[in-house]
Amino acid sequence: MPLPPPREVAITVTGVNHHYGRGEARKQALFDNHLAIHRGEIVIMTGPSGSGKTTLLTLIGTLRGVQEGSIRIDQTELAGLAPPDQVRMRRNIGFIFQQHNLLDAISARQNVRLALELSAAPRREHNQRADAILGTLGLADRVHYKPRNLSGGQRQRVAIARALVNQPRIILADEPTAALDKDSGAIVVSLLRRLADEQGSSVMIVTHDNRILNVADRIVNMVDGRIVSDIRVKETMVICAILKRCEIFKEMSPSDLTDVAQKMREERFANGATIIRQGDIGDKFYVIAQGRVHIQVESATGTRAVASLAEGGFFGEVALLRDQPRNATAQADGEVLAYTLSKADFLAAVRAHRSFEAQLSAQLFHRGG
Amino acid sequence: MWFLRQFLLAWRMLSDRPARLTLSFVGVAFAVVIMFAELGFLNGVTDSSINLAVRLGSDLVVVHPQQEHLKSGVEFPLFHLQQVRDVPGVAAARPLYTSGNYWANPQDGSRNRVLVIGVDLDDPMLRIPELATLREELRAPDTVLFDRRARLELGVVQPGTRSRVAGHPVRVAGLFSLGPNFAYEGHVLMSSRNFLRLPNQRAEDVDLGMVRLQPGADPETVRRRIQERVGARLEVLTAAEVALRERTITTRKAPVGIVFGLGLLVGFAIGTVVCYQILFNEVNDHLPQFAMLKALGHPPRFLIVLVLFDALILSLGGFLAGWLVGRGLYAFLERQTALEMDLSTPRALLVLALTSGMCLLAGWLALKRVAASDPADLF
Amino acid sequence: MRTPIAWFNSIDQPRRTATAVGGMCFALLLIFMQAGFLGAARVNVSIIYQALDFDLLIHSRAYLTLQRSDPFDRLRLAQAAAVPGVARVSRFLIDSFGWRNPRTGSTAGGMMLGVASTAPVFLDPAINAQLATVRPTLTALIDRKSRPSYGPWEVGGKAVANGQPITLTGSYELGLGLISEGSIIVSDDTYERLQGPWNSGYAQLGLIKLAPGADRERVAAELRARLPRDVVVVTKPEIIQREQHYFLSVKPVGIMFQVGMIVAFAAGAAILYQILSSEMSNRIAEFATLKALGYPITSIYGIGIQQGLIYALLAYLPALGLAAVLYRVGRDLSGFPLHLDAGRAAFVLALALAMCAFAAFLSLWKIRRADPASLF
């Protein structure tokens, strides 16, 4: 399985708190949220009603001012953004609302054109582009209908066409498929997928619709104003596939494996970079996903190469398990992509999964410390 | 108490958006004010035009046939009145003299037009009580009764004030109430003896012959007899006919009456259209709720009553506000013009009827939409 | 081209728009009516002064309005003529008279204007040229714009004025409208015959023409200083302004027309505001959507203002047409000189736009409140 290429972060949410109301009625809706969404990534957000999903969405969409913390879209900080800049910012964002929010008095095409008219698209292309996207959504014969003469699902598709017609770099959707049947839901989702893959758009969808979970790159779960889990669906799958080929994980059950994989972070190293240095305090456990790593031990007698680990190899566990400084130096041999587990996660995993511990001991024994 | 429940429901639906409801009230209120204003203008003109005619206390009035109205100044010779006196059934026939003349403002000397009336003090046949209470004072030379409702331009006048009528010095013995009209800014009353002392007034030229019948005499018979006696040289009218004649001449012939008549029509058109528009929108915007009520299984009657309550609430609320403003407007106009602006109950009721009638009609038209509203539209 | 949202919003529900516009249209029509009458009356009350050629005017101290002017001693005219700067003083007589058409026997009221048959006191040269024809006593010029109640007459024909037969030697166009049913012009001799010989010692007005180069204010001051206190000297603009003021502010009709206009304006503005603001609140979610799409607030305000303008113009055009019809009706019914001139049309249009500005201004805060965050 190929590795996803390295991706830039499109949206960074750092330490965001949000309060509603004033004085007595002041109530906190978001608590210290952190989130990073990459280009071309589809993030699905779930969570119980009232947990703050919509609030976070409106903050990212510059529909509300950021109160505490920071939200960056590309290089722009949203906190403290002046209203005219907010307005300009919104033009890069496609909104899909739970209610369609179309203008009643104008036709489907004109509604879509409303978004186009704000873009740099040449005027003579407006109708053509509006019709094209409506056609993609199966509304080719409805371009001249007014919203009130469309079905609920059709209206929603017009609204989606309006959100997508400018191929915005960020798409924010709140329950976009609630009003759609399976097929039109699938059309919408695949359109979003295509925008994400081809344009590198970042898509954030709040939904309870299980049918669309499979397009998600990540699933973020929110409870009581906090992001409680952030599952990188696709990445986890890739990591699992790699881990499965590792000696030490081989005995692990798939669910245990997923558990570990979810906690792993991707790290990249250039050729010759020192990954860990002998004598440092150990804080991470490494699994090599790609490339080779040289392990050397330095002693009074000089530097001694101990091993050269390839894809599927791991290192850095001894310092964590024994709570000792690093006993060797690891250096990248060519480009290296590694997955890392923090000390705490590593120890927790060791404790939680007997088979993992057994494998580790065997390996340790095998390596001879 | 099923209708009370609906009334409360209608009220709750309306008051759900208080700002919107206020706005609707304001709209209806303005329509009501416009109707009141135009009605008041027309009535101010016509009411004031008959202010003298309605005080005529005689059974019959004889005038020159070419006298189109009381201010035209067409007179007839006194001896015709003596002929009338001889007609069987006539108890008394007295001359009434009038003259459009100038009253000098006692403060600044400026002149304004007043109608000067000379009456027979012993039997004035005018429904003006001060003529009886101040009879003896009025017998003194050059004493007059002054119109306390006359326009302010005529100056501040009290009993004892001295001024001039047609350049002739007079003393005000007392005040009476009549008010101005479109031709004159006020009235001045005096004995016919004093009247004839004014310049250019001759006892032979009578403006109005006031005729009282003997008790039990039939007015129609006597009228015919008088007509036979004097022929076409006089016209015999009842007091009511005189008033009607005055009113007709102002509403039909005078430009002003026609203008305000047209104004009244346009005003009522505005009122009705606005009421319609407001109620129609009110119902239209609540259509989803009506559809929902239908979906819940309420019978059509329930919805009809609901809409009619809507109409009633809007028209009553708007009317009340408009009526208050209308009263203020009338008071203002009364102060500015000194014309009597009478917001009488029948007139208020007419406007109320128009307002609620229009609201109900609009409600009824809107109901058709409610009837057509499909509960399925909700989804 | 940008999608004209305001226009589509306005025509989206034609019936609703029609009723909305209907109310406003009638309000504008009412303004047209009141303004029409007020304007016509304003011109009308001073029409005789407008037709006369003079710089300064002498009238009696007891003068109220032209129709209620008081005669003063003729001697004052001679005294005025002696003041330096005065080129000419003309005696002007005016009073109401009774007209009778001998052919039909119909009677009517009217104004009789008396001037010396040698004095060219009218601005219209056609009238001045005909003055010579009324030199013989009991001859008169007649106003072609006299009401139909004057019956059929012809130049050279006979008529009866104040009970005496007169010969019509010419005609002119004046049209007294509100003031009177018609008018005739006679020589001062004829006037004294018809209105009573006592007039011979009096004048009703003295029309003064200044010598070329004379300063009007200076001559007026000189006249005021020299003439006895029983007469007053005023300039032409002053007298015209006073006549208008008397009608507009003292007579009940003028006051009512003005109040009627204010009420109609207020009602029109209230109606438009009512329409516009209910339209705005119905579309609040749509405005929020536009905000979310990234439309700047100014262009969203623009939609509200445009919609107000559309309503105002949609109401104005039929009101203009209806006013033309009603003016006609009013003119036929009352003989009142009602005309739909460009000035009046522009005046009412300006009022309509003012209503629109007022209503739009008040309803825009609704747009400002539209919160895109509430859309989700």
Ligand SMILES: Nc1ncnc2c1ncn2[C@@H]1O[C@H](COP(=O)(O)OP(=O)(O)OP(=O)(O)O)[C@@H](O)[C@H]1O
């Ligand atoms: N405008 C507001 N004023 C006050 N409190 C609000 C407002 N909007 C949301 N809240 C509160 O903030 C909390 C989070 O609301 P939010 O709309 O973000 O929830 P959500 O996760 O989108 O729920 P759902 O799945 O039902 O849409 C809720 O407790 C809600 O009551």
Ligand SMILES: [Mg+2]
């Ligand atoms: Mg939500």
